[in-house]
Amino acid sequence: MTKKCRFGALLVPTRRICLPSVVGVLATIQTFVLDGVCARPVRVEVDVHRGLPVFSLVGLPDTAVREARERARAAVTNCGFEFPLKRIVANLAPASLRKAGPGLDLAIAAALLVASDQLALGKLPRLAMVGELALDGAVRPVPGVLAIAEEARERGLEAIVVPAENGPEAALAEGIEVIGLESLGQLEALATGGWVPARPQPMPLQLDPGVSGPDLCDLRGQRHLRYALEVAAAGGHSLLMVGPPGAGKSLAASRLPSILPPLAVGEALEVARIASACGRLGENGVGGRPFRAPHHTVSPAGLVGGGNPPRPGEVTLAHRGVLFLDELCEFHRDALEALRAPLESGWVSVVRAGASRRLPCRFMLVAASNPCPCGRGEGDPECECTPLAVRRYQARLSGALADRIDVLVAIRQPGAGEIGGPPGEPSSPVRERVATARARQEERLGPGRCNAEMTPGEARECALDDEAAALLAESYSRRRLSGRSHDRVLRLARTVADLAGSQAIGREQMARALQLRRRDAE
Amino acid sequence: MRAPEACPDCLRRSRLLAHLAPYIEKIATGAPGARSPELLRLSSEELAAAAAPKVADQVLARVAAVPERRLFAELQGALCWACCRHDSWYPAGLADAADAPWALIGRGDPALLGRLRPDAAVTVVGARRATTYGREVARDVGRELAAAGLVVISGLAFGIDSCAHRGALEAGLTVAVLGCGADVAYPAAHRSLWRQICEAGLVVSELPPGTGVWRWTFPARNRIMAALAGMTIVIEAARRSGSLITADLAADLGRDLGAVPGPVNSRASAGANDLLAGGACLVRDAQDVLDAMLGPGARGVERVGPRLDERLLSALVALEAGEETCDAIAAALDLDGAEAAEALATLEALGYVRCSLVGTYSRTLLAAPDI
Numbered sequence: 001m002t003k004k005c006r007f008g009a010l011l012v013p014t015r016r017i018c019l020p021s022v023v024g025v026l027a028t029i030q031t032f033v034l035d036g037v038c039a040r041p042v043r044v045e046v047d048v049h050r051g052l053p054v055f056s057l058v059g060l061p062d063t064a065v066r067e068a069r070e071r072a073r074a075a076v077t078n079c080g081f082e083f084p085l086k087r088i089v090a091n092l093a094p095a096s097l098r099k100a101g102p103g104l105d106l107a108i109a110a111a112l113l114v115a116s117d118q119l120a121l122g123k124l125p126r127l128a129m130v131g132e133l134a135l136d137g138a139v140r141p142v143p144g145v146l147a148i149a150e151e152a153r154e155r156g157l158e159a160i161v162v163p164a165e166n167g168p169e170a171a172l173a174e175g176i177e178v179i180g181l182e183s184l185g186q187l188e189a190l191a192t193g194g195w196v197p198a199r200p201q202p203m204p205l206q207l208d209p210g211v212s213g214p215d216l217c218d219l220r221g222q223r224h225l226r227y228a229l230e231v232a233a234a235g236g237h238s239l240l241m242v243g244p245p246g247a248g249k250s251l252a253a254s255r256l257p258s259i260l261p262p263l264a265v266g267e268a269l270e271v272a273r274i275a276s277a278c279g280r281l282g283e284n285g286v287g288g289r290p291f292r293a294p295h296h297t298v299s300p301a302g303l304v305g306g307g308n309p310p311r312p313g314e315v316t317l318a319h320r321g322v323l324f325l326d327e328l329c330e331f332h333r334d335a336l337e338a339l340r341a342p343l344e345s346g347w348v349s350v351v352r353a354g355a356s357r358r359l360p361c362r363f364m365l366v367a368a369s370n371p372c373p374c375g376r377g378e379g380d381p382e383c384e385c386t387p388l389a390v391r392r393y394q395a396r397l398s399g400a401l402a403d404r405i406d407v408l409v410a411i412r413q414p415g416a417g418e419i420g421g422p423p424g425e426p427s428s429p430v431r432e433r434v435a436t437a438r439a440r441q442e443e444r445l446g447p448g449r450c451n452a453e454m455t456p457g458e459a460r461e462c463a464l465d466d467e468a469a470a471l472l473a474e475s476y477s478r479r480r481l482s483g484r485s486h487d488r489v490l491r492l493a494r495t496v497a498d499l500a501g502s503q504a505i506g507r508e509q510m511a512r513a514l515q516l517r518r519r520d521a522e
Numbered sequence: 523m524r525a526p527e528a529c530p531d532c533l534r535r536s537r538l539l540a541h542l543a544p545y546i547e548k549i550a551t552g553a554p555g556a557r558s559p560e561l562l563r564l565s566s567e568e569l570a571a572a573a574a575p576k577v578a579d580q581v582l583a584r585v586a587a588v589p590e591r592r593l594f595a596e597l598q599g600a601l602c603w604a605c606c607r608h609d610s611w612y613p614a615g616l617a618d619a620a621d622a623p624w625a626l627i628g629r630g631d632p633a634l635l636g637r638l639r640p641d642a643a644v645t646v647v648g649a650r651r652a653t654t655y656g657r658e659v660a661r662d663v664g665r666e667l668a669a670a671g672l673v674v675i676s677g678l679a680f681g682i683d684s685c686a687h688r689g690a691l692e693a694g695l696t697v698a699v700l701g702c703g704a705d706v707a708y709p710a711a712h713r714s715l716w717r718q719i720c721e722a723g724l725v726v727s728e729l730p731p732g733t734g735v736w737r738w739t740f741p742a743r744n745r746i747m748a749a750l751a752g753m754t755i756v757i758e759a760a761r762r763s764g765s766l767i768t769a770d771l772a773a774d775l776g777r778d779l780g781a782v783p784g785p786v787n788s789r790a791s792a793g794a795n796d797l798l799a800g801g802a803c804l805v806r807d808a809q810d811v812l813d814a815m816l817g818p819g820a821r822g823v824e825r826v827g828p829r830l831d832e833r834l835l836s837a838l839v840a841l842e843a844g845e846e847t848c849d850a851i852a853a854a855l856d857l858d859g860a861e862a863a864e865a866l867a868t869l870e871a872l873g874y875v876r877c878s879l880v881g882t883y884s885r886t887l888l889a890a891p892d893i
Contacts (some may be wrong), residue, residue, distance in 0.1 A: 224849035227859025242880040243847075371880045381788065387651040387680050391711065394879055410847040410881030418853065474871050496860075508864050515848065515867035519877050 027114035030128040031107035032151060033099050034144035036305075036350075036357040037277040037312055039151035043093045044104065046111035051087030057108075059092030062100045071102075071133045072109040079137035079185040084116040098355075100309060103142040106131035106161070109184055121191050125158035125177065132163070137184040141165040143279035146272055149173035161190075167200030169281055172272060203281070205272065206288050208262035208431075213288065216255045217426040221418025225252055228409040228516055230430055233259045234437040235495030236450035238343070238365035238404065240328070240397070240518060243411025245375045249368035250293075253324040256366060257289040258427040260322075261435040264448070267320050270360065274319055278312060290321030292363075296330040300338040305359050310350040315342050315361035328367040329396045336401045339365075343404050346453075367405065369397060406452065406488050408518035437498040451495045459490040467507035468493070475514050489517045524611075525603065526632045530590045532606035532625035533730070537593070538566055538585045540733045545574035550738035562742060563621040600705040600731030603632045615640035618775055619749040623728030626746075629704045630724035637695060638724070640752040643673040644811055645772070647747065647765040648682025648757035653790055654884050656682055656758035658876065659782050661689035662887035663755070666808030666823045668694025672815070675699060675751050677743060678712055678719070682757045682765075687715060696723040699747045701739035703731040741767050748772035753815050755780040755805050759793035766793050769802075778814055780805040807887050828872060830890055833857075837865040838874055838890055846882045 026047045032039040055069050069090075076083050090108050092099050107129040113119035121127070130148055132140040145166040150173045152160045159177035162170045167180030179190065180200045189195035219226060225241070229252060232239040241249045263271065271290060275281040294303060294314045305313035315323060325331060342348040346362040371377040372385045373393050385393075396402070441450050445458070464472070472493075476486060493505045493513035500509060539546075539562075546561060549572070561569060570578035597604055605611045606625040613635060616622040628635075637643075644667055648656060664674050664686035674690035676683040678698040690696035698719050702708045704727040707716035719725055728746060729739065744767050748754055754772035756779075759765035773779050780803040784791020798804060803814045808823045830838065833855075840854045852862035866883060869875045874890065875883045 221853060222849055223852040223857075224847070224859035224862055227863065369880075371882075377880075377882070391680075397879060408881045410849070412847045412850050415853065471868075471871055475867075478871065478873065511864040511867035511871070512860055514871070515863035519879055519881070 027111045029107045029111040029114070030126075030152075030157065031104055031130050032128060032148040033097070033101060033103060034142075034147065034277055035355070036310060036359055037144075037147060037274050037316065039144065039148040040097060041151070041155060042097065042099060042104065042107075044107040044111045045091040045093060046108065046115040047089045047091075048084050048086050048112070048115040053085040053087065055088045055090070057090045057092070059090075059095045060098050061092060061104075062098065064102050065092070065099050065104055068102065068105045068108050068133075071105050071135060072112060074135040075105075075109055075133040075137040075184050076112065078135060079183065081113055081118050082116070084112075086116075088112065088115075098309065101142065102132035102140075103130045103144075103148075105133040106139060106163075106181070106184070109133055110187060113187070119187060119191055123193060124191060126156070127159040127161060127177075127179075128152045128157050129161040130163075131161070131166075131181060133184060139163040139181045139183060144277040145170045146172055146269075146276040146281070149176055149178065150273070152176055161187075164200075168203035169272075169276055171200045171202035172205070172269065203272075205265065205268045206263075207265070207268055208288050213258050214254050215258055215427045216430060217423040219248060219252055219255060219424050220421055221414035221424075222248055222252070222411065225409050225411055226424065226430075228407050229256060229259065230434065231492065231495055231499065231512075231516060232256075232364070232366075232407050233261075233430075234434045234451075234499050235441070235491065236364055236452035237406035237492060237495065238452070239367070239407045239409065240402065240405045241366075241368045241409050241411055242371050242397070243368075243409075244377060244413060245370060247411045247413050249411060250324075250326055253293070253322070253326070253366045253368065254291060255427065256322050256324075256364070257291045259430045259434055260289050260364075261431065261438045263289060263320060267448070271320050274312065274316055274360070278317060280317075290318050291324065292318040292321065293324040293326060296325070296327045298331070298335055300332070300335045303335045304338045304342055304348050304361075305350045305357070306352070308352045309355050310352050310357045310359075312359050313348070313350075315339065315348060315363060316359040318363035319360050321363060323363045323365055325365070325367040328369040329393050333396070333399075336396070336399070339401055340404065343401075365405065371410075402518065403484065405518055406492055407516045409516075433499060436501075437495065440498045440501075441495075451491045451498070454491050454494070456487045459487045459494070462490055462494045463504040464493075464510070465504050465506055468505045468510035471507055471510050471514070485517065489513050492516055526605035526611035526635060527609050528604035528606035528625045528627075529608055530593055532608070533593045533597075533604060534585050534588065535566055535624040536604075536627060536728060536730045537588060538570065538581070539728065540730050541581050541585060542570060542573045543729075543733065543736050543739070545577075546738050547736045549573060560621070562623075562745075596731060597627065600629075600703070602627050602629050602704050602731050604628075605632070605635060611635045613638045613750055615643070615750045615752070616746065619745065621745060622749060623746060626726050626728060627704050627730060628724050628726035629720045630722075632724075634695060634697075634724050637673055638697065638750060640750070640777070641815070642671070643675055643697070643751040644815070645675040645747045645751035645754040645768070646682065646686035646757065647676065647744075647754065647759070647768045648686075648794075649759055649763060649765065649790055650680040650683070651790070652681035652685070652758050653788075654878065654882070655784070656782075656790065657685040658884050658886060660685035660757050663757070663782070663805070663808050663811070664689030664696070665693045666887070667811060668692070668696060670694075670808060670812055670821055670823055672812075673697055673751075675747055677701070677740075677747060678708070678716060678725075680709060680711075684712055684715055686757075687719060691718055691722055697750070698723070698725045699743050699750070700725060700727040701729075701743035702735045703727055703729050703733040705731045706734065708735050740764055744768040745771045748777060749775055751777065753778035753780055753803075753811060755782065755811060756794045756797055756802070757782040757805075758784055758790050759797075760789055761792045761796065763793055766797070769797060778803060780811060780814060782806070830869075830872075830874075833861075834865055834869055835890065837862070838869060838885075841869075841875060841883060841885055846884065848881075848883070851883075 028045045141163045149170040153176040164180035164182040376383040496509040660682045668690035674696045676686045707713040748771035781794040781797040
């Protein structure tokens, strides 16, 4: 009755169940499923015992997971192993967690091999496995491997087996052995020590956008817009551009990531983790800060995240980068309203019946709009928009979301001389100035923080010289600034002063900030 | 001081108008020649017979049956006061009109009625669909007239009306004349403006509280506006507009008529320009209005701003030449974006320019010393 057991530390347990007529062998393997942008641990337990040949899978699997049975069966036989003609029960623990995706295939097949005594992982360190199987046994890539590898490390595992294609991505996680597997058949060589895999070369982390990205020199003329972009980038302030179609709003927005300071390593890992969870890592070859420009028909769930189970939305994909909303007034009102809390907090909580997730979304908001529904602007004699239509249109520019936008730039069609003129200043010198200004902010506020994130208390502590204070007071009464606007002007002025390298905010810096600040509706 | 009073008969007339409103709507807007102010000249019986021949007696009987106490209780409930043509508070200007309302119902401090004299009040009317130019002028004229001690009367509508009210609220007294009950904020988008005027000025109407708007009530409201003021100013009116009806009514009453010129190729200003061609007083700023009403040089308007340095002056000149964005100013003066932003912010703080919700700049009426 007894079998020789060869289970190692992780495959803890061979628990032999001795019943009068049934002998079962149990194997467990650690794996992970992706939940939003982070990983949750799952243990695969496979029990093989005598009985009618059945392969059942329990533990709240979704359809893709349930189909793993068929993939595992084919992969096992096609790799030269034997598929046991016994009663096989695979359990996914914890049973209360809903499991989704094909990433459990590899762990199920491996546990099956261990349980049927064809594979012994005893010599290997404590490890986890993740990967999708093809019918021929090849291991296919899965999303979210970076988050999974990091979570495995946090849980004290020593190694993780991932699809070979995901190896470079998983290798970004330090402090855990990464084994890139191409085929299920390699497991045997791995277990016996016949194959000693090398650690995959980690994927290079793109900290800045590199030379191939769009460059600010394409923006010709538009001096004021250039200045506004520089200030917005330097302080992380949100920006609204208003102007006729074709004046260069989208062009300017797409150039914004190129003047933002390079990502810190920790930030780049956050970006990579989100990209990996959404299966987008390596998709944009240039890397650096993300730039997301959802179409204006986007739903609230698409924008901030949603669905069941909740999936990250555009704001999360834009984490540490730029979210560009072209035609701001055309967006659904509820989608824009949904943006308010994430903008303030840098987090979005997506709660659905089965799950609640907190997704990171610290992004810079850039929006563009036409001045009226026809786009020509009220000053244009051709504009036929009725006052009510213009009111309705512009009301969206003064709603609660717009209240959180700092910088407003009015854009006009550039003149023929400017369009045909020399290219503008390229991104790199601008980026250097921005990085210098950011460095001053971090010195004052702490690492990773910028002026746009100053609390009202911090904003009011900014040193002002007398003339600047007088100018602010004058504008406060003349323009009837709200309290919120007052603080936002201070933050903007602080950024302008950081760009100029001055300690206290001077009169001219205050004037520039006041000009850039969005006007309040009357 | 005695509060304004109204006799029950005059209040019943207001009530009759409210009851007949749907009938008057039919005949006043159905027949092209029939204008509501002419109907309102008729006595109550004639009016009922003309507007609703079939139910005239019933309506008259119903209005007559309303008890006095209820008439006054309704006024009080809506926080309104009333002042009828037999009361000494009744504005003198209205008495000139043959079709004057029998009672004026209003909100706000009734003591301000004493300032509503034709020689100290100006009506500002104009397009609802106004351009930035028109709105700027309306606001500046409204503010400066109010600052000079005149009462600025307008109709709370979109465009010119609301800008004139807002300008006047900044500096003095303004009166809104409504085509609905005085306790009804119409248009609803102007509720906060309506509330401000209730607090700092007067809102008046000839209709009882709670009455809604009808198409005919607007020309009817216009006749009150024309009669209350010594001068009516038209800012931006197209050729067939309600503002021109007000101008006609004012001219019929022998009041002064003024108009602000607009671009000759602008449809929005065509009616105002026609008025000027027909001999209306040219209004470039509040001073022109003061000269016309009080005699040349009788009272001045303080309109000259502080002295500007060379760069600000050139930015102001560029703005006057038609550039309206910060970027255009930068390109015109060859400044970088930051310098242009600084110049415009300074000009805005000094009151020379104003920035719109969408970031375009326009010139205010404040004159610079060196231009």
